[in-house]
Amino acid sequence: MSDILEKIIAVKHEEIALAQRKIPLAAMRADAESRILTRDFVGALRAKIAQDQAAVIAEVKKASPSKGLLRPEFYPSDIAQSYAEGDGKTSAACLSVLTDKTFFQGSVDYLKQARASVDLPVLRKDFMVAPYHIYESRAMGADAVLLIVAALEDGLMAELEAIAHALDMAVLIEVHDQLELERALRHLKSPLLGINNRNLRTFETSLNTTLALQQYVPTDRLLITESGIATPEDVHTMRSAGIHSFLVGEAFMRAPEPGQALAQLFG
Numbered sequence: 139m140s141d142i143l144e145k146i147i148a149v150k151h152e153e154i155a156l157a158q159r160k161i162p163l164a165a166m167r168a169d170a171e172s173r174i175l176t177r178d179f180v181g182a183l184r185a186k187i188a189q190d191q192a193a194v195i196a197e198v199k200k201a202s203p204s205k206g207l208l209r210p211e212f213y214p215s216d217i218a219q220s221y222a223e224g225d226g227k228t229s230a231a232c233l234s235v236l237t238d239k240t241f242f243q244g245s246v247d248y249l250k251q252a253r254a255s256v257d258l259p260v261l262r263k264d265f266m267v268a269p270y271h272i273y274e275s276r277a278m279g280a281d282a283v284l285l286i287v288a289a290l291e292d293g294l295m296a297e298l299e300a301i302a303h304a305l306d307m308a309v310l311i312e313v314h315d316q317l318e319l320e321r322a323l324r325h326l327k328s329p330l331l332g333i334n335n336r337n338l339r340t341f342e343t344s345l346n347t348t349l350a351l352q353q354y355v356p357t358d359r360l361l362i363t364e365s366g367i368a369t370p371e372d373v374h375t376m377r378s379a380g381i382h383s384f385l386v387g388e389a390f391m392r393a394p395e396p397g398q399a400l401a402q403l404f405g
């Protein structure tokens with residue numbers, strides 16, 4: 139595991155211990171299981187692709203460990219609405235909202251605000267390390283969760299996926315290299331397979347990460363390229379290679395109108 143991931147995961151274990159003292163696991167689970175209305179995350183991506191459009195998961199991210207503060211004036215509802223509207227022709231399929239406070243200046247409230255202001259399905263972007271996280275994600279309204287293979291043992295990641303699916307949530311699996319990809323394919327069932335172009339040791343992004351791993355992804359999985367997508371040429375490179383699903387944060391967060399930036403990048 140990279141240093142940054144190790145640091146983040148250590149903080150997540152501390153956070154969970156605190157959270158469970160406030161709301162015990164049984165209560166959080168009951169809350170999660172009482173919420174039955176989920177938006178179809180996988181369906182929203184597939185619908186865009188069926189219309190020959192790029193399926194964009196647009197990220198609501200105030201700051202990041204690699205780049206620091208991205209968007210000082212940060213209003214999640216406005217950002218979400220801008221993504222949902224785009225330019226009227228090209229818009230986001232889904233949202234991804236960072237809820238981690240320590241490293242990304244995110245918040246659970248940001249997810250709630252963003253989701254309440256649009257009809258799009260929402261991914262909770264955080265670092266899941268225990269079943270509690272999955273129940274908590276559903277209880278706060280998330281339609282999908284991220285599972286980072288580099289941060290999870292085989293048995294645990296399969297357990298977290300099963301809980302998410304039992305709660306009707308989608309799971310975005312995230313890998314960085316071939317070993318992680320093989321583990322994911324062996325232990326996880328979710329159709330959503332994200333390849334993250336960011337090297338978590340150097341923070342550099344390279345689209346070649348996706349292009350090199352693409353050949354090992356079975357056709358029944360939906361490949362999503364993540365991180366470092368910044369120019370129409372990047373989009374063209376991916377779409378020419380048959381990759382039509384994208385997770386993009388920074389390029390939109392630095393723009394005054396994130397939805398317009400999305401339309402310019404993908405229109």
Ligand SMILES: O=C(O)c1ccccc1NCC(=O)[C@H](O)[C@H](O)COP(=O)(O)O
Nearest residue numbers: 202203204364365366367385386387388
């Ligand atoms: O963004 C970071 O600096 C980062 C550092 C450590 C772990 C994860 C990190 N990013 C999470 C992401 O996966 C990105 O927010 C997402 O793929 C969007 O990337 P980008 O378009 O490059 O903002």
